[in-house]
Amino acid sequence: MKYDVLIVGAGVTGALLFLALKNKNINVGLIDGRDKAPNSYRHLSLNNKSMTFLKELDAWNVIGKTAFEYNQIKVWDQEGTGFIDFNVNELEKNIPNIGFIVKEGDIQNSLLSLVSDSKNLLWSCNLEKIEKINGDIHCETSKGKLETKILIGADGIQSSVRNLSSISSRTWSYNQTAIVANFSVPQTDPCIRQTFTSVGPLALLPMNETELTMIWSIDDTKAYDYLGMNEDDFINEIHQSFGEKLPEIKFSAKRQSFPLKHLSAKTFARGNVFLVGDAAHHIHPLAGLGLNAGIGDVKSLSDLITPESLLQVKQIEDKYNQQRIPINLALAAAMEAFKRGFEQKNIWIRLIRNHAFSLTNKLTFLKNKFIELATEL
Numbered sequence: 001m002k003y004d005v006l007i008v009g010a011g012v013t014g015a016l017l018f019l020a021l022k023n024k025n026i027n028v029g030l031i032d033g034r035d036k037a038p039n040s041y042r043h044l045s046l047n048n049k050s051m052t053f054l055k056e057l058d059a060w061n062v063i064g065k066t067a068f069e070y071n072q073i074k075v076w077d078q079e080g081t082g083f084i085d086f087n088v089n090e091l092e093k094n095i096p097n098i099g100f101i102v103k104e105g106d107i108q109n110s111l112l113s114l115v116s117d118s119k120n121l122l123w124s125c126n127l128e129k130i131e132k133i134n135g136d137i138h139c140e141t142s143k144g145k146l147e148t149k150i151l152i153g154a155d156g157i158q159s160s161v162r163n164l165s166s167i168s169s170r171t172w173s174y175n176q177t178a179i180v181a182n183f184s185v186p187q188t189d190p191c192i193r194q195t196f197t198s199v200g201p202l203a204l205l206p207m208n209e210t211e212l213t214m215i216w217s218i219d220d221t222k223a224y225d226y227l228g229m230n231e232d233d234f235i236n237e238i239h240q241s242f243g244e245k246l247p248e249i250k251f252s253a254k255r256q257s258f259p260l261k262h263l264s265a266k267t268f269a270r271g272n273v274f275l276v277g278d279a280a281h282h283i284h285p286l287a288g289l290g291l292n293a294g295i296g297d298v299k300s301l302s303d304l305i306t307p308e309s310l311l312q313v314k315q316i317e318d319k320y321n322q323q324r325i326p327i328n329l330a331l332a333a334a335m336e337a338f339k340r341g342f343e344q345k346n347i348w349i350r351l352i353r354n355h356a357f358s359l360t361n362k363l364t365f366l367k368n369k370f371i372e373l374a375t376e377l
């Protein structure tokens with residue numbers, strides 16, 4: 001089989017790019033090593049820019065049905081008095097909400113349902129080897145040989161496309177493990193709450209009217225203890241660590257864990273190989289921005305790839321790197337500063353940190369700036 005563009009990885013970024021390029025009548029293929037879409041129960045926050053792009057592709061009609069809008073974010077420091085409240089009514093930008101909480105499986109399935117007629121989507125097809133012959137890329141997969149002019153890695157943090165094309169990356173562990181779980185509660189409100197506890201940031205996000213999803217990024221030295229606790233002890237620990245009174249919570253989906261590490265590919269495009277999403281960059285989940293940054297990559301690349309521009313791949317390569325590397329580096333640096341600032345036990349740093357929190361909360365223009373950054377990925 002021969003394509004103009006072959007995308008490896010049918011997660012959210014790969015499925016989205018497939019749909020966007022198919023809509024432009026580009027001869028595009030999509031492969032994934034899994035045997036089918038996993039219908040992941042994980043819930044993620046999407047910003048308005050991501051939602052607008054999904055709307056442009058007519059994908060929001062379906063995804064929006066189960067998406068839960070939120071209009072407030074409260075963040076506070078457990079070891080002091082620092083508190084920030086981002087409320088949509090106080091922001092300069094006239095926006096109806098700050099973002100949405102959506103089930104990962106719903107996004108992926110909705111995108112794939114829009115292209116389900118496609119014979120160019122291959123499951124159980126693992127990329128194993130690549131070779132450049134006469135400018136094109138010849139791929140060996142578990143389902144045979146595929147040829148393409150442009151190869152795109154949307155294949156996650158362990159990206160085979162990145163590794164097989166020898167694009168190096170900077171990576172380090174955050175020395176934390178994210179424990180994710182869902183809880184039923186009598187009633188939610190449209191607010192994300194996040195507190196910096198002594199073992200790491202703990203966030204509770206409303207999934208719908210009666211369920212919350214939790215992401216608690218816990219220092220590796222303690223994570224096993226928290227994962228090993230029985231459900232009642234774990235819930236008690238949340239009540240004690242959260243700092244704000246919580247209603248009665250009950251597990252509605254069991255704990256999952258994700259080791260957290262940072263990754264930045266040294267380049268996002270080289271020759272006719274491109275990387276999007278986690279294959280190019282992976283950050284700490286504390287601001288819920290990783291997938292939004294990946295959707296930003298897809299938007300940029302799908303604008304740059306047209307039937308005409310396929311003949312000028314060098315221009316696509318340069319523009320894509322210019323558009324996506326700086327913004328993702330800035331995001332990675334901000335996440336690193338946040339994480340490091342909050343792991344400091346030094347009393348003076350804690351004092352400054354709390355003062356900075358209180359000051360930020362009073363300065364509306366700074367709060368607007370934060371929201372702008374978080375929504376312009």
Ligand SMILES: Cc1cc2nc3c(=O)[nH]c(=O)nc-3n(C[C@H](O)[C@H](O)[C@H](O)COP(=O)(O)OP(=O)(O)OC[C@H]3O[C@@H](n4cnc5c(N)ncnc54)[C@H](O)[C@@H]3O)c2cc1C
Nearest residue numbers: 009011013033044045127155156277278288289290291292
């Ligand atoms: C705890 C946690 C919470 C998070 N919360 C948020 C949030 O609220 N908001 C947000 O924006 N982001 C969030 N993120 C980040 C977000 O989950 C990721 O950025 C996003 O899921 C990455 O999507 P992707 O499509 O790039 O990669 P993936 O979802 O990893 O998809 C990669 C696909 O490639 C396939 N693949 C891999 N190798 C091969 C191969 N050799 N051949 C064929 N196929 C292959 C895999 O099977 C998979 O289907 C969070 C992350 C974590 C860990």
